[in-house]
Structure formats: structure tokens, C-alpha cells
Amino acid sequence: MEMLSGGDMLIRALHDEGVELIFGYPGGAALHIYDAIFNQDKVEHILVRHEQAATHAADGYARATGKPGVVLVTSGPGATNAITGIATAYMDSIPMVVISGQVTRDAIGSDAFQETDMVGVSRPVVKHSFMAQKAEDIPSIVKKAFHIATTGRPGPVVIDIPKDVTEPSEQYPYEYPETLKIRSYIPPQKGHTGQIKKAVEVLLSAKKPIIYAGGGVIQGEGSEEVTRLARSLGYPITNTLMGLGCYPATDKQFLGMLGMHGTYEANMAMHEADVILAVGARFDDRVTNSDVSKFCPNATILHIDIDPASISKTVTAHVPIVGPVKAVLKEMNEQIKASSTKVDKEALKTWWEKIDHWRERKCLEVAAEGETIKPQHVIQALYEVTNGDAYITSDVGQHQMFAAQHYHFDKPRRWINSGGLGTMGFGLPAAMGVQLAYPDATVACVTGEGSIQMCIQELATCKQCALPVKIVNLNNEALGMVKQWQDMQYGGRHSQSTYADSLPDFIRLAEAYGHEGVRIEKLSELKDKLAEAFAKKDKLVFIDVAVDQSEHVYPMAIKGGAMSEMFLSKTERT
Amino acid sequence: MRRIVSVLLENEPGALSRVVGLFSQRNYNINSLTVAPTDDETLSRLTLTTVGDDRKIEQIVKHLNKIVDVVKLVDLTEGSHVERELMLIKVKVSGAQRAEVMRLTEIFRGEIVDVTPTIYIVQMTGTSDKLDAFIAALEGTTILEVARTGVSGISRAEKTLSL
Ligand SMILES: Cc1ncc(C[n+]2csc(CCOP(=O)(O)OP(=O)(O)O)c2C)c(N)n1
Numbered sequence: 001m002e003m004l005s006g007g008d009m010l011i012r013a014l015h016d017e018g019v020e021l022i023f024g025y026p027g028g029a030a031l032h033i034y035d036a037i038f039n040q041d042k043v044e045h046i047l048v049r050h051e052q053a054a055t056h057a058a059d060g061y062a063r064a065t066g067k068p069g070v071v072l073v074t075s076g077p078g079a080t081n082a083i084t085g086i087a088t089a090y091m092d093s094i095p096m097v098v099i100s101g102q103v104t105r106d107a108i109g110s111d112a113f114q115e116t117d118m119v120g121v122s123r124p125v126v127k128h129s130f131m132a133q134k135a136e137d138i139p140s141i142v143k144k145a146f147h148i149a150t151t152g153r154p155g156p157v158v159i160d161i162p163k164d165v166t167e168p169s170e171q172y173p174y175e176y177p178e179t180l181k182i183r184s185y186i187p188p189q190k191g192h193t194g195q196i197k198k199a200v201e202v203l204l205s206a207k208k209p210i211i212y213a214g215g216g217v218i219q220g221e222g223s224e225e226v227t228r229l230a231r232s233l234g235y236p237i238t239n240t241l242m243g244l245g246c247y248p249a250t251d252k253q254f255l256g257m258l259g260m261h262g263t264y265e266a267n268m269a270m271h272e273a274d275v276i277l278a279v280g281a282r283f284d285d286r287v288t289n290s291d292v293s294k295f296c297p298n299a300t301i302l303h304i305d306i307d308p309a310s311i312s313k314t315v316t317a318h319v320p321i322v323g324p325v326k327a328v329l330k331e332m333n334e335q336i337k338a339s340s341t342k343v344d345k346e347a348l349k350t351w352w353e354k355i356d357h358w359r360e361r362k363c364l365e366v367a368a369e370g371e372t373i374k375p376q377h378v379i380q381a382l383y384e385v386t387n388g389d390a391y392i393t394s395d396v397g398q399h400q401m402f403a404a405q406h407y408h409f410d411k412p413r414r415w416i417n418s419g420g421l422g423t424m425g426f427g428l429p430a431a432m433g434v435q436l437a438y439p440d441a442t443v444a445c446v447t448g449e450g451s452i453q454m455c456i457q458e459l460a461t462c463k464q465c466a467l468p469v470k471i472v473n474l475n476n477e478a479l480g481m482v483k484q485w486q487d488m489q490y491g492g493r494h495s496q497s498t499y500a501d502s503l504p505d506f507i508r509l510a511e512a513y514g515h516e517g518v519r520i521e522k523l524s525e526l527k528d529k530l531a532e533a534f535a536k537k538d539k540l541v542f543i544d545v546a547v548d549q550s551e552h553v554y555p556m557a558i559k560g561g562a563m564s565e566m567f568l569s570k571t572e573r574t
Numbered sequence: 575m576r577r578i579v580s581v582l583l584e585n586e587p588g589a590l591s592r593v594v595g596l597f598s599q600r601n602y603n604i605n606s607l608t609v610a611p612t613d614d615e616t617l618s619r620l621t622l623t624t625v626g627d628d629r630k631i632e633q634i635v636k637h638l639n640k641i642v643d644v645v646k647l648v649d650l651t652e653g654s655h656v657e658r659e660l661m662l663i664k665v666k667v668s669g670a671q672r673a674e675v676m677r678l679t680e681i682f683r684g685e686i687v688d689v690t691p692t693i694y695i696v697q698m699t700g701t702s703d704k705l706d707a708f709i710a711a712l713e714g715t716t717i718l719e720v721a722r723t724g725v726s727g728i729s730r731a732e733k734t735l736s737l
């Protein structure tokens with residue numbers, strides 16, 4: 001058998017696991033591993049400029065491809081810097097493996113230089129973690145880590161490796177395990193047929209049904225099946241922020257996003273529905289609007305999720321189905337075909353009439369006001385310029401909601417944002433991960449001048465790797481979403497949410513990093529300048545757009561209300 | 575409602591902290607906790623008591639099951655079960671109190687396991703309620719120290735928690 005050091009074993013095991021790309025940043029405790037990276041050419045390493053960005057880049061890569069993202073950091077500050085990105089991946093159930101260097105085994109617990117209890121610090125935000133106590137354990141730990149990260153409800157897994165375990169002079173026989181069994185970890189492979197049958201009966205007897213599909217449909221590769229289901233029934237479908245793209249947004253059965261900034265028609269339809277089929281969604285408070293007692297009072301709730309703990313957590317499911325969404329939906333589709341109960345066409349027609357009436361409200365429409373660029377206009381122009389076919393990453397704030405509302409995603413894995421944790425700084429590194437996965441694709445990062453400054457250093461990584469990401473900065477010179485809440489709930493007192501006099505010149509900033517920049521200030525030049533920037537296929541262009549600073553995101557759920565209670569503009573509410 | 579949950583856990587480093595961490599992370603109570611290896615040395619058995627309504631307990635059980643190190647678990651309070659707790663209690667005793675505490679210990683079927691001219695250590699096993707009752711019966715006596723193990727339990731009859 002081949003003899004390898006712990007460091008070499010790790011990199012070889014990653015290769016044997018099919019890993020092509022890792023994102024990382026070196027430091028003392030990881031240096032043996034970095035030397036192992038130097039000595040091979042199978043696994044490529046991307047050097048970021050901050051460990052948080054390594055995790056977001058790996059996360060973006062994972063969201064776009066469905067493959068696990070891989071991160072390598074050193075101990076102490078390297079490890080703690082990675083925590084935000086690990087938590088981001090955890091909240092959105094993204095498969096990721098994070099390898100952290102650790103001080104030597106004999107130094108653990110001695111407050112050694114750059115020692116942090118990574119397994120302890122990361123515990124609440126990982127699916128599982130390992131500490132490699134011996135070099136011989138590395139192959140099986142890697143195998144288990146990838147298995148756990150990618151199966152069941154996916155999530156991040158940490159492997160902490162003491163430096164002496166990767167010692168180059170000590171070599172051990174290497175063999176990558178072909179199979180594995182973890183007796184305490186057996187994710188479900190299919191749903192309960194009896195429960196599915198029950199759900200199908202309820203679904204087919206509905207008069208005012210709606211399908212509410214979330215990020216689990218995308219992560220669980222269930223988009224095709226959910227689309228088939230919705231089409232065959234002719235039922236309306238809405239997506240969560242995380243589910244956008246799992247059903248084609250340009251289809252007439254699609255009601256848009258639901259929830260806090262969801263469309264009027266989606267939220268009204270949810271509120272009035274008699275049957276809700278929730279798929280890979282978790283009744284998050286950004287959907288239910290915190291007071292669950294007012295949530296969808298008339299609905300029988302059918303809930304499909306791989307994670308039993310997501311079912312009946314906040315909202316009680318009348319028919320729970322635990323299982324992988326793809327397998328469950330497939331079985332559902334087969335049962336629907338075979339069922340003697342047929343959709344109530346009359347009732348459905350009346351239901352659609354009602355929905356179409358809500359649609360006429362055109363809740364997302366914005367009027368043009370002279371040369372002022374509304375943030376919504378930018379997303380609309382972006383949609384046109386990219387033919388609706390780009391990968392869009394985003395940061396967190398108003399710009400994120402505008403992007404979710406106005407870019408119509410027809411395919412899964414195209415909309416990449418931090419929904420659960422809401423991490424500012426996510427967008428640019430995530431875009432790097434996507435661009436590295438798909439070098440020829442159009443990748444745009446929709447951001448705000450606040451968020452982009454939280455990982456701006458990654459412009460250097462983009463330079464080093466020649467990543468032609470397009471940054472679309474909706475520059476409202478403020479922490480817009482914070483300001484909106486202060487307008488609506490704090491009497492307009494803009495506490496610490498503005499900084500207009502200290503903003504950098506983003507164009508010169510981009511240039512300083514060796515990229516191009518363009519500033520857009522007039523509505524009449526918006527589309528042309530945007531198109532021009534996107535035509536530069538091999539360049540990163542920082543597109544800084546001066547947008548209306550007073551714009552709010554609407555609709556917006558009224559705090560503590562039912563789903564039907566929304567502000568529709570600064571002056572109107574339901 | 576008080577619940578007793580027994581968990582078979584991989585005997586791995588970090589496993590216990592994952593279970594305990596879950597409770598603080600999700601704001602669940604742990605009233606008592608015992609853990610020790612079983613006859614199979616790769617497995618530990620952990621028993622904890624907590625309070626909560628059905629909904630909360632359902633969530634606790636689901637989240638415990640999600641922990642990768644958790645092999646199996648049971649809510650013992652769902653069926654009939656035997657539960658025991660061990661207590662060592664050190665009391666200051668002199669004069670007439672010595673006979674009184676000895677009598678109480680007999681009534682509660684405990685044992686005096688250490689004696690000095692001024693001190694008794696009483697050992698008692700039973701349900702938590704019984705131990706509570708004994709402490710209450712000692713009113714008027716100076717209790718110097720109480721060491722309780724927390725509840726351990728097992729289902730009655732054929733039902734088992736094993737691999
Ligand atoms: C790391 C982090 N810190 C704070 C917040 C709270 N927060 C949410 S949106 C927002 C403002 C974002 O400003 P900007 O990026 O300019 O976007 P805008 O809302 O103006 O479009 C803030 C501070 C957050 N989500 N993430």
C-alpha cells in the first residue's frame with residue numbers, strides 16, 4: 001500500500017472524493033497541508049483574502065453546482081473568521097466541508113499560540129464535526145464528512161486537524177474507503193406511501209390550493225418533479241426567497257415570492273387557501289410573519305421535508321411527510337395520475353379568477369420619475385441585458401429583495417443569496433465561487449454600497465483568478481433596509497444608517513484593484529451602460545448605480561399581522 | 575410535564591457536548607442528566623429529564639435524533655418504566671436528632687453509610703419524588719450537602735432501547 005503523510009493523505013482523500021477546487025488561506029497550523037497542496041496538481045486551491053470569503057465562495061460554488069464546497073483555513077483566527085460563512089451555509093442547508101488546522105496534539109488545551117477550540121466554537125452552526133486524532137484516521141474521516149455534508153438535509157461539516165497529525169516525515173499506508181456505514185446516521189430514502197396517499201387525496205379535493213416551495217426543492221433536486229406536479233394539477237405555486245428558480249418564474253402559474261416582501265397575490269392566496277402543499281420549506285418567520293396563530297387560518301397543511309424537525313416546528317402540519325423531496329414528489333405524481341379523484345375544475349377556475357384579480361393590483365410596478373433611477377429599474381434592466389439567464393448572487397438588504405422580486409428565475413441554482421442568516425458580505429465571494437464553477441457563465445453580484453464593503457478585499461482574488469464577475473451596486477448611500485425600518489417603525493430617526501459623506505469612489509477603488517468601473521446616474525443611460533459593461537466578457541466591471549435613496553421595498557408584511565396584511569406602498573395598506 | 579428521555583450515544587469525544595449544547599442552543603431545560611458507558615463499550619447511555627408540553631418534547635426528540643452521534647432514543651415517560659435516582663446526603667446530627675434521622679432513613683428505606691459523632695451520610699435510592707420527600711422530612715435538621723445522580727430509567731417489560 002502507498003505510504004503517505006497525514007497532509008498528503010488529506011489532499012489525496014479530497015481528490016479521491018472528487019474535489020477539484022478548494023478555497024482557503026494559509027497559516028502556521030495548516031502549513032504541512034499547504035506543502036502537500038504545493039506538491040500535487042489535482043486539487044486546485046483558490047487563495048482568498050479573508051477566510052469568511054473562502055466559506056462564502058465555497059458556498060456559492062455549492063449552491064450553483066450542487067456539489068459540496070470545500071474550505072481550508074488555519075487554526076485560531078483563520079478558524080474563527082470562517083465561522084460566519086459556516087453559519088451562513090448551515091442556515092441555508094448548503095453542503096460544505098471545512099478543514100481547519102489546529103495546534104499540535106500535545107499543545108491542545110494549553111492556550112497555545114493561535115489555539116481556538118474550533119470543534120466547540122463551530123458546534124452550534126455545523127451539521128457535524130470531527131477532530132482527526134491520528135493520521136491514519138484521515139481517509140475515513142474525510143469520507144464520513146462528505147457523506148454527512150451532502151446527504152439528508154445537507155450542511156457544513158468541520159474537520160479539525162492538529163498540525164502534528166499532518167507531519168510530513170511520518171507516513172502511513174493510504175487507502176480511501178469505498179463504502180461507509182454510520183450506524184447513527186441513516187437519512188430517509190423515501191417518504192411514507194400511506195402519508196403520501198393521504199396528502200394526494202387532500203390535494204386533489206382542494207378548492208383553493210396553493211403550492212409553497214422552498215430551498216429544499218433546489219437542494220434536493222426536486223425542481224422537475226415540483227414543476228410536473230404544479231403543471232399537472234394546474235395549481236398556483238409560490239416560492240420562498242430560497243426557493244426561487246425551482247419553478248419557472250415566467251410561467252403563468254407562478255405567483256411570485258411569498259412572505260415579508262412577497263407579492264400581494266402570493267400572500268393573499270396563501271391566506272385564503274384551503275390546502276397548502278409545503279415542499280422543502282420551513283415556515284420561517286419571514287414567511288409566517290411571526291404570529292403563527294394568524295397564519296393561513298383556513299388551510300389544511302401538507303408538509304414534505306427531509307428534516308423531521310422542520311415539520312410542525314412553528315406551524316402544525318396536518319399531513320407530515322418526511323423524506324427527500326424528489327422521491328416524495330415523484331411518488332406523489334405517480335399517485336395523482338393513478339388516483340380516481342380528479343381536480344375540481346370548477347372550483348379551480350373560480351380560485352384562479354380570484355388570484356387574477358389580486359394580480360391586477362400589480363404590486364411590484366414602479367413608475368418612472370424623470371431621470372431618477374429606481375432600484376427596481378436596475379434589476380429590470382439587468383434581467384433584460386442578461387436575457388434572464390445569468391447567475392445572480394446577492395448581498396443583504398433592499399437590493400436583495402428587489403433582485404428577488406424583479407429578476408425572474410426560470411431555473412434552479414441561478415439565484416444565490418443568504419436567506420437564513422442574512423449575511424452581508426456574501427455576494428462577491430459567492431459570485432467568485434459560481435464563476436469558478438462555470439467560467440463561461442454570466443455571473444452578476446447584486447449588492448449595496450454597505451454590503452459590498454464587507455468583503456471588498458475579494459476584488460484582489462478576482463484579479464488573481466481573472467474572474468469576470470459583474471458587480472451591480474445599487475448605491476443608495478445608506479444601509480437602506482435599516483433606514484426603511486427606521487422610517488416605518490422609528491419615526492424616521494436614521495440612527496447610524498447613513499454615511500453619504502464617507503463613501504469611497506467605487507470606480508477608483510475597482511481600478512486600484514486592477515478592474516474596470518462604470519458609474520450610472522441617469523435612467524436614460526441605464527440600459528446601454530449596463531449592456532456595455534456586460535459585453536466585457538473577460539473583465540470584472542464594477543457597476544455603481546446611483547439609485548433613488550428614498551425608495552422602500554414593498555409589499556411589506558405588517559408586523560404581527562396575518563399574511564394578508566401588507567403595506568403596499570408608503571401610503572397604502574391592505 | 576416532566577419527561578425522561580434516554581439516549582444511546584456513540585461513545586465518541588464531543589458527543590456529550592453536542593447533546594448538552596442542543597439544550598442551551600434551543601432554550602430547552604435540562605433538569606438532570608446522567609451518562610455512562612453501557613455493556614457495549616462503543617455506546618454510552620444518557621438519560622435526561624426535562625419539562626415541556628408535547629410540542630416541545632416532540633421538537634427535543636427530533637433534534638436529538640438529528641445529532642449524528644445519537645444512535646437511538648426513547649421518551650420513557652411515554653410508557654410504563656422504572657426510574658431511579660441515587661442521593662447521598664450529609665446531615666449534622668446530635669442528641670435526639672440522631673435517633674430521629676435514623677428512624678426516617680429506615681422509613682424511607684435508605685442507609686446510613688458514614689457516621690461521626692456529629693455527622694451522618696445517608697444513601698437513598700428511589701424516584702426523584704421520594705428523594706424530594708426525604709429532604710422535606712429532614713426539615714429542622716441541618717443539611718450540609720446533597721449529591722444526587724439525576725434520574726436513570728428503563729422501560730418496563732419487553733420494550734428495550736438497544737441496537
Ligand atoms: C453582517 C451583517 N450585519 C448587519 C446586518 C443588518 N442589515 C441588514 S440589511 C442592512 C443594510 C444593508 O445595506 P446595503 O448593503 O447598502 O443594502 P441596501 O439595503 O441599502 O440595499 C443591514 C445593516 C446584516 N444583515 N448582516
Ligand SMILES: [Mg+2]
Binds near residue numbers: 397448449478479
Ligand atoms: Mg445601501
